[in-house]
Amino acid sequence: MRSASGPQPEPPACCNRTGSPRGPGAVTSLHPSAPAPDAIALDALTAFGRFAASRGWVPATAGNFSVRLDADHAVVTRSGIDKGNVGAGDVAVVPLAGPIPAGMSAETPLHLARYRAGAHVGAVVHVHTLAATVLSRADEARGAVRFAGFEMQKALAGVATHESVVELPIFANDQDTVALAERIEARLAGGANVPGYLLAGHGLYAWGATMSDARRHLEGLEFLLACTLEERRLAR
Amino acid sequence: MRSASGPQPEPPACCNRTGSPRGPGAVTSLHPSAPAPDAIALDALTAFGRFAASRGWVPATAGNFSVRLDADHAVVTRSGIDKGNVGAGDVAVVPLAGPIPAGMSAETPLHLARYRAGAHVGAVVHVHTLAATVLSRADEARGAVRFAGFEMQKALAGVATHESVVELPIFANDQDTVALAERIEARLAGGANVPGYLLAGHGLYAWGATMSDARRHLEGLEFLLACTLEERRLAR
């Protein structure tokens, strides 16, 4: 959840607010080849962070969130910041193809890989919840947590009835997040149609066409995980 | 919790704020045959939604709430909106006999059927809580969750002592909510006197003469469910 570099009181050199306007919105460039994060993107990240912190889902500066800026860039939260209080200095524009600026979370490659998978991914959120962490470890060997018969499954895009089965993929955690992203994308490309996954012992990722969709998917998956954890306790 | 139509940034055509004053309060008509939701009704829905969201009972835009407007109409929250932040554009007046405007939750028929059951129903609330979801699945075959000996049973209208037995009905979930409403009303008409029910794997409904009564019933039932779930854990 923290990169080795820890909190960043000053924006790294890559992100000084210099450069020329570019792109359809004529926004100010932060990165030699990137437009500036606009106010809408920052607001979306700030609001989601405030919500996640109120739920206790981003303890110890954990978690990271991003929104797509255009076909080639996303705005991503920096490493080591208080995710409940995201300000303009706490995010950076990152090219989807890299390179990743200094001061970003080690998990930034997981976000970028999701955006590269297609224009249907407009926001990616990652949090650390108790149910996600515990079930991701309990079911790691099975490779997925399975939900069936919950109305809440309909919170996921494309699910129209509780009479469905949802398989939330679990991936082994790996500090080499570039290699991890490749394994994740290979499996997702192979047919998984759930807008989220678990990293074992780590937490929950979810995405959507918009930040609202990503948040709805995350809340829905977390509720399904919490109910499932409770059912496991009763069933033992 | 979401209808197939998802979030509704624009009010559907049925609800443009046009039409002539009508009825005792001379309110502005929204629907050809409906008075406008008045400020009191909207305030009640907004306040309940804020409370429910603070408790985490409306995750992923789940849940829906309504209040009776007059003998023939109710004001109901729309589908896909953030239930913690209900504004004037997030509710619609619905005739109790239908038709249901576009953009409403698939569960609107469950609300309308409750109002048609009698003038004693003045507000209906539905939320998704962990205890309600888990116990509704655990006890679905029994058809009810049974409470006895709790002082909190007195939160329910007509219960004067903890020395009573309360049976909260459970119904199988069904995406055909018109048929589901018929089954529910048939059973409730047959003598159930608890102001709430569970849908299996789905959540908790409660109602009352006023929104205050409906909320008290909902909070009381949720507390009874949470205590019962805890007792099941200890008793296993």
Place this chain on the structure above:
Amino acid sequence: MRSASGPQPEPPACCNRTGSPRGPGAVTSLHPSAPAPDAIALDALTAFGRFAASRGWVPATAGNFSVRLDADHAVVTRSGIDKGNVGAGDVAVVPLAGPIPAGMSAETPLHLARYRAGAHVGAVVHVHTLAATVLSRADEARGAVRFAGFEMQKALAGVATHESVVELPIFANDQDTVALAERIEARLAGGANVPGYLLAGHGLYAWGATMSDARRHLEGLEFLLACTLEERRLAR
């Protein structure tokens, strides 16, 4: 938690703000023989209620709180009100020897009996928590919940070390609260030195010389109950 009379939008006749100044503080009389609740008493009740509601300890208008006004009177919350939002119209001055005004909680006799036990009781609070409710039923036959080895035991007046044993009494619930108060006071007079008790299936009472002390005792006992409930789960 609710008396039969339910919410009280209007103060009952006993409590019109009329009468003559009396007593050391020359406050305005509400009851023929009672001084008015002063601003300090109301503030204490409002602040405690806000705190209790934020913790979810007063669901469904449950719970009631009081503070001593003088040697012969206490200010007590009325029945059926939202305990998270206690205003001037939501409390009444009650003579410790009775009679109890209309609109008060059925549990008012439990409060009055505590004040009559001695001047060391300056505030009494009662809430409904999950741990208190579940453990009061689980241990009802034993007559007490026992705590040993917790540093939190020092939150209770007179306890100086974790190397003590605290026995929190449990009483069978009874809708005849006058008779119940007699049984409680008889047992407390017989030597119990813990500033609280449980009513089986009902909830937790605590008191202290001041509202701060009563709240500290309540919070400490609730923490001890929550830890004990968790240890029971692990030990089964």
Place this chain on the structure above:
Amino acid sequence: MRSASGPQPEPPACCNRTGSPRGPGAVTSLHPSAPAPDAIALDALTAFGRFAASRGWVPATAGNFSVRLDADHAVVTRSGIDKGNVGAGDVAVVPLAGPIPAGMSAETPLHLARYRAGAHVGAVVHVHTLAATVLSRADEARGAVRFAGFEMQKALAGVATHESVVELPIFANDQDTVALAERIEARLAGGANVPGYLLAGHGLYAWGATMSDARRHLEGLEFLLACTLEERRLAR
């Protein structure tokens, strides 16, 4: 959590705001040999307390927090105050070598000993959480709670991968906190490199170079404890 002296409405004599400016910041002296707590230190304590109270981690006035002021002094919260609302009168400057002013928590020696261990300790926080209390009792005989395979282990300074093992030490509780501090420091000096420890039946301590680091360590350890407690429930 409370010293024998209880709440302190008046600052003790040691802390009257008199004396001459001294030290690099020319702050006002409170204690004959101590600079005044500056605004930054007070803000850090107030903000941490507000956060801890919002999480329910400082029930019944429990918990205490401190920040280093200079090489020889720390600012420490007083005993018996509401930790969610720490004001200027609720803290005192304490020399690391003593003596400890009146009105301080009995646990102040544990804070001072940590600061004396080295300049890398800039803030110390102590809270009472359910998971910390229960696991500190369950694992007291083992002398530590062990974490392995959690990404959250990276919240701790010096941990770069989830493929590590973290051992959080547990010490038997002792009302003689001077003797307790000696035992703790002896063990920590012997090689423990985790920025926190548990007191059995009592709670969690954590520290860091800054208050932000101490808070991150505390939140990370609490999350690891909560996940571990949940895994124990499932594994029984």
